[in-house]
Amino acid sequence: MTRLEQVSDLQPSYDVVVVGAGPAGMAAATEAAAHGLEVLLVDEAVSPGGQIFRAITQTPLRNREVLGEDYWRGRAAADSLLASGVHYLPGATVWHLDAGLQFGLSVGGRAAAVTARRAVLATGALERPFPVKGWTLPGVMSAGAAQTLLKASGMVPQGRVVLAGTGPLLWLLASQLVAAGHPPTAILDTTPTGNWRHAVRAFPGFLRSPYLAKGLRLLMRVRRAVRVVPGVTELAIEPGASCAAELVFHRGMRPAERMAADHVLLHQGVTPNVNLANAAGCALEWSELQACFRPRSDAWGRSSIEGIAITGDGSRIAGAEIAALRGQLAGLDAACELGRMDAEARDKLAAPIRARIATYDRGREFLDRLYRPSDHFRLPHDEALACRCEEVTGRQLREVAALGVPGPNQMKSMLRCGMGPCQGRLCGLTVVEAVAAARGVSPADVGYYRLRSPVKPITVAEIASMPRKASDEKAVLRV
Amino acid sequence: MFQRLPEACDSASRTSIHFTLDGLPAEGFAGDTVAAALLALGRDTCRQTAVSGSPRGPYCMMGVCFDCLVVIDGVGNRQGCLVPLREGMVVETQAGKREIGR
Structure with a gap:
């Protein structure tokens, strides 16, 4: 290299x-x-x-x-x-x-x-956006962010650490924190309880995939060391008086419960x-x-x-x-x-690779179905910032969608959502799904943001620093 | 605040990096990004937003969310989670939008 x-x-x-x-x-x-x-x-x-x-x-x-x-x-x-x-x-x-x-x-x-x-x-x-109220507060980050800090700098969050959401990565991070000797305080599990019903038909494939053994080890290690709160159906994060954040959550019809946290780590799939x-x-x-x-x-x-x-x-x-x-x-x-x-040689080399893909692939559908986040947590809450950059709330999206805005690109013109530095990376799916829900159609019919380069912010000075030929200058200079 | 595991702050195997944060001397380790070094110092806020001035800190740590924006060596809007910490760096929290010319 x-x-x-x-x-x-x-x-x-x-x-x-x-x-x-x-x-x-x-x-x-x-x-x-x-x-x-x-x-x-x-x-x-x-x-x-x-x-x-x-x-x-x-x-x-x-x-x-x-x-x-x-x-x-x-x-x-x-x-x-x-x-x-x-x-x-x-x-x-x-x-x-x-x-x-x-x-x-x-x-x-x-x-x-x-x-x-x-x-x-x-x-x-x-990581999929998690547009609940308070997800922009300092002290709240994604589970993947905490994992990056662990891998790259050997750091773990200190104090009361609450993981909330659903998906394999949430459990993996919890097990890594346990192994590091810093188990999180609690996991608020937002996996919809009804998902099992949809996942069960894909269970035979999962049983024959390498994910089964891995998953079981992971869950057992975490459940032994961490308090798991299942069936969380509502979640909001408020600034805490004596801590970074206070989680307010519901389990079905039960009254609201509160939990203080120094770190909140959110995740609902990738x-x-x-x-x-x-x-x-x-x-x-x-x-x-x-x-x-x-x-x-x-x-x-x-x-x-x-x-x-x-x-x-x-x-x-x-x-x-x-x-x-x-x-x-x-x-x-x-x-x-x-x-x-030639194509024949390529196909021959590809055959064993495809066979290995198949052994893993048969476990995927079960995971996809089991950990599919609920509509409730994919759609933005009224008071949550759907677009973190331009600070557009779920309520604003719904109000404007009700005017008959057909898709996310028109929503941009109305509210500037998706026009900040992250270029829709953290709001794209939220905006699409909110518009689709308002129109009563599938996101497939609504479509995604039409993105254009530059896909990451660069300065004019950077563009000016690019090597150019005489013909490039001639193309823009007035004679 | 984030805490380094004992094996990750063994000064025999890891190089200390000195920098300034809002004018005050600060320290991190080689291998840290600017955002990671700030978190290890207990700084979970690194900017105020351009729209409402609310405090924000790193959310994704992988270059996606742009909430870790800081001023590094006089250049604003740098993604702290992507920039490796270097000796002598001058890091400032960013208030609102990037200033013209910075």
Whole structure:
């Protein structure tokens, strides 16, 4: 692997540009490079691993028990990348991609354009918004944020720590905090009790998947050490008098209960991070089971735009193991498309990978059904900020939706939601679902934000720093 | 406040990083991002919002939410969770929107 430090180290073009150095991106880049392609791997973090294997090459934690063996397995993937011929650009922002496969990248305030013959987007997942009242208060963060602090800096939240929400990551974080000797005070479980009814039909597949043993170990370890409050149906967070936050929650028809917390860690599943794909013009589709939009892609990860593949959790939430395997498939397909092997050779190499995907995949539907967050927690509460950046409440969304606003893009014009620095990453699904609910239609009919580059904020100075040819200047200068 | 596990603050294996936070001397470790270092110092608020001036702190720690925005070495609107802490860095909490020219 060649580590690039700044944009001036970049070539003007590469065979393959991979965005994101998580399990899928590392696997795609390593695979493509193994077939002799010139590969650039661009990542926002300073070391490879993505979120799931965050800081895998430099975590200060030595006790492997804390993060668990599933985390340490990431080391092998990072080692394969280190041993490969991939050009790796860390600490970089990818702010542009178009159908001509031209990327706009920035590092440390300097920007450059790079062209690819194939683009592989492995932008991963982000945590689903949790738009309850008070989710913007200091002291309230996502479970994933606390996990990042644990992995990258060896930090644990101190004092009364309350986890609230649903989904595998919530339980994983709880078990890691237990293993670190700092069990959380309580878990407020918002998993709808009725989900079991829908999940049970997918149970046989789950029984035969590797997730069963893992899940049981996790749940037992947490339940032994942590107070779990099941069946939470209402949740709000208020500023506390003597603590960061006070949780106010309901369990069904029971009267409101209160709990003081120094840290509140929220989580209700993950969804694909679609911003770059969306801005590039890749078609999205709505998944009712996973309650999110995802880029349309085929069995190789090819999107609706020729030359752009999307892989890993960025295209469909399926977990780290499947993400790495699908990343490998995208790498193989790039090698095939760029003439390094024929389709027959590609298919032969892909067959055992697909077989492994299938063993994990048969456990997924159960998890998706069991941990599907309730409508109540996906739709914004009246007093909750649906859009954190522009501070738009659930009530405002509903009032404006009632005027007949057809979709999220019109909502932008009315309320500015989605127009702040996060560019809809933390409000997109909330706004879509609120409009859909108001109109009584499916989010599929409402559609998602139409995003445009730059997909991350950059300064005009950064754009001005880009190398330009005489013809570029001639194009804009008045003679 | 966030606390470092004993193995994560062993000064023999980890390098201390000195920086200033709103003009006062502060310390973190190599491998910390600016946002992580602030949280370890008990700072759960790092900015006031541009719209209403309400306090915010890091929410996602992965570059998505933009609630950890701080001024670093005179440049505003930097995502504290993505910027590695460096020796001698000048970090300031950000009040409202980024000032023109900063």
